[in-house]
Amino acid sequence: MHRALRSHQQQLAGLVEAIATGQTDLADILAAVTPGGGKSLLPVIAAARLMAAGVVERVCWIVPRDSLRLQAEEAFADPTWRAALGHGVSVRAAENAPDPCRGLQGWITTYQGVAAAPDLHLQEFRRHRTLLVVDEVHHLPAEAIAEAPEEAAWSRAILPLLEHAAVRLLLSGTLERADGRPILWLPYRKGAGARVREVDLQAPGFAVIGYSRAQALAEKAVLPVDFGALDGEAEWLDEERRRTGPHPISGPPEVGRAALFTALRTGFARDLLRRAFAATRDLRAERRLRLGLAAGETGMGLGKLLVVAPDQENARQYLGWLRGWLPKDQAGTVARIATSDEKDAQEVLAAFRLRPEPSVLVTVAMAYEGLDAPGVSVCAALTHIRSRAWLEQMIARATRVDFAAGPYETQRAVVLHPDDLLFRRFRERIEREQGTLAREKARRRQGELEIGPEGEREPPIVPLSSNATALHWHRLAPGPEFAAARPVAEAAPAETPSARERALRSRIGQMVAAQVLEDEGGLRIPRGGVAHHAYAAVLKRVMGKGRAEMSLAELEATLAWLERNRIADHLALLEGDSRYGWTVRQRRFDFNAGR
Template sequence: MGGSPRYRRPGPDRAPSRDSQAGRVPAGWRHGRPSQRRGVLSTAHPPFRAHQRTLRALVAAIASGEARDVTDILAAVTPGGGKSLLPVIAAAHLIPAGRIERVVWVVPRDSLRLQAEEAFADPVWRRALGHAASLRAADNEPDPARGLSGYVTTYQAVAAAPGLHLAEARRHRTLLVVDEVHHLPMPAARRGEEPDDDEAGAWSRAMRPLLAAAACRLLLSGTLERADGRRILGLPYHPASAGAPPMIDLDAPGLAVIGYSRAQALAERAVLPVNFGALDGEASWLEGGRAAGQSRVGPHRLSGGGVRATTRPALFTALRTGFASDLLSEAFHATRRLRARRRRERGLGAGEAAPGLGKLLVVAPDQASARRYLAALRAWMPAEQGERDVRLATSSAQDAAGALAAFRLRPEPAVLVTVAMAYEGLDAPEVAVVAALTHIRSRPWLEQMLARATRVDPHAGPYAGQQALVFHPDDPLFARFRAELEAEQGHAARPRPDRPPSALNPEREVWRDDDPGGITPLESNALGLRYALLRPRTPEPARGAGAAGIAPVLVEPPSLTERALRQRLSAQVAAQAVEDEANLRLPRGGSLVHRYNAVLKRVLGKGRATMTLPELEAALAWLERNRLGDHLHHLEADARYAWSERQRRGRWMPERVAGR
């Protein structure tokens, strides 16, 4: 993962460097230090990382016209390095300058929408950048921005209503933020290519016109490669050559590239060092069809002993039999020891909840295994504690989104079991331990999983006292992945000189992530555990960078504020209906709450489901001053209510009640 940022901040008397691996500067663009443009930030703010400082300088140059030709920014940032702040930085410069009017941020899954909202709502960064932009999580309803600076949506939503989002991009000068752009394969275009029938292909077909309509594009990824070897939508490539992987054209017109490697992130203390707990074992399984008879194979060591043919079936068996329980137990008890130590250091009681104690993320190979792991973890705790502390987040689990949100934002639950929902983009700094019970060995996937535990936790004490602990099977493919990280951090032989930076690395060897067919797992067990700590080559942080010393402030993103205001409106409408029935102003029976909701909609001119934040606040203020029962005449023109309202006015008058 070596390499420098594509844009380097220059010294006071020189322009940015331009070399094949360090960066490329648009023709004619020269920029000074960020402090010369925006002023020096107060030391009370968290430090900007190298890629964030570089982007600030770049978008300032775009805003001022010095880099007016740049329309595409590619940010290749190591997982966990802090991509979520980049759209905020871009919007903070480009909206006031009039270069864009709206931000549309597209994420690969629904669970990431709230995190995107939080990035714009964070009060610390609002002060640091001097911006007032807000985004809301939107579905495919009309006016998705609702008067704000933009909205966050998903690839699935764009694919379901491409015309809606395309019309929004054409109606406003839009900064389109494509998060984890590697999810979008280049659609089939040449003759003889098979059409894209999978979900990712549908996303690409829907996103392609949106990319073309946007005024500016910010493409984000921690792994600029696809396991299937296909090109990525929106990126320029060199002409294909036989036998060579796709190569991104870094010199394409209008493209600016910003890189941030794991080595740089470690040097700036933006991510944590990793301690790998490699657990070796042996496994036995049956091979062959039922008709021909099955034969027992093994036991074979996971570490392989150089026998690559047995690696996949041995791993498949181990993750579904006794070995998985052994690895899960190691991770579980390591998490318990970590939480107990941090409780002692803070003087907390055994059952006292507090942030920063450390959490465990369990990544399972499939949903059936995830449910087994969940049951095993809960069995190791008292029943009530197990139900509270261990949650499941899979696509088929009820309230998976709620489990993810609770795991991210609350001291409890302390353990989350998942398959793929939480491996990419999950911003949960309290994750300190990962149980990597997955058969997937493609490098981008492993880097994303690793990054769940490498975020610095501001509640966990000094940076020097934190590290990520990852337990994994000791198979040759994971060992190769770990060796590459060691090489790129300077602890082993350097990679080949022609190897590009990590975020642009093509996978040299394709690893099949599907399950091996024709085998029946029998048994497995653990043999031995060994640790390997990967520390940065330069232990001292870069000057001006340090551990994040400011605890994050809990903020309420716009979509949650909207939901709370709608709930308050519903409560006030229901309260007025109950009061009017209790005071005999209106007869009991029927749905008075339903009628009052209809009155409110006609008085205000629109339903609260489509109201903006100011409109919702105005509706609450109106309800505090008015009674809905005094405005029922608005329903007389509605055929659904006209007859009942005429009957009510003729048979149930307040003066009749008073004369009883």
């Protein structure tokens, strides 16, 4: 067997063994597993042992999205785990029709399916002792919510199933809802503050399995994440149709919402997408070489790009840009789209997960939660949503270990995103705490951006333009097991002028090199060692002197110019110079071959 049980999977195996042998009478197991940490095997472990012992006769697995039903079915059918666990349990992805098991040992349905036919599912629970698995239980509020009637309907329909189940296995990647409300069936206790409720990890009758990101990284169950935070500037017409901006995306919250809204619909989005495309292209070329695949030969393990768009209209626009950067004869198969309006969305998702092509997928929400596609290595986070649960699920699409890609140490997840205030807060917060608190929703400060998974009313503005400026990279730290105080950082030593000059020269050199790589990938210039020297020569002519001769103020001015301009737009300054006697021309680029 090429895979071994992780610590949380071993914990569950021990718990169900105790239930199966009568050592405990507990019936509720809560598994709080970091997104991407491997929740899908837990129902298989539980069902196999409990059925063998006669504790349960059936298993019902409820998932939040229709696209996850087939994945759940595959988890039970996986031949590796069937052999390792010695089980013969088979389940089916059921519709709302009589006899959902059809002679098998269980069925998989959705929240929506249960809500549409609650009596059908409840009758099955009354006929047979059933293990109930509720996936992503944080979607179910413990109380009626006027703002989310669909979720309230799911809770009303699933509650009777929870009450009749012989054993309950509740799964989630987070123990916190975006709206701060308590989650259905979970036990709570009063927290330290008057407005704080905590999940009671010691509640009688409940067994809690925790698997944090720190544990998953230590066991090499998930990949480390490199965040590429891209800043930019945006201009728009306000609600009184006055021109506003340019304002930075990383600016204060008073303009952050409008700047982000504009950026995702104009030039900034294209810039970020192009960087993600280039990162995926380079990764695939590197892996092709390491895996010994010939130029143009495709296969699993090369790495894929997932693009999460703010809405379907922009998803189609992004798809058009991506296909424009690909060879015409490959564009239609390499880059695909999966949204609720696309008739073949489920087939596209399945192909993206299980086949070498497509290697680029554009979606809005269908693939953000639960998509088991280990091939995803790069994620372009062009979404406006900033709830913690949503973002954690999104980045987890890229943190799965791809066994076809080679050794763990050679893999990493890359997430490119707008460098707005709330995304930065999200990144810092998941470093600090595990997320077992439920707070009443606090009042927002005026102008602060807070957008949940269902979106919100669009700002009354008209986007005009935006562009990318600086890109900063951050490696996500594992963080502690549970909420803990962070050590206070020591004050950094004062920076001398000469040290600042060296840092600026290095930064300018990196930005020049980045533009060369981007323009080669965007087919603006041919590849070749002369390009970097030519770009440096153009910059020297634009600024009037070389970097080695510049003062601190001149270096800062050069850096500011690079953040707002493309060197390729000024190549005409080299005309007549025999040292750079090449012309900018389009050259065919094979995305799959990496040439």
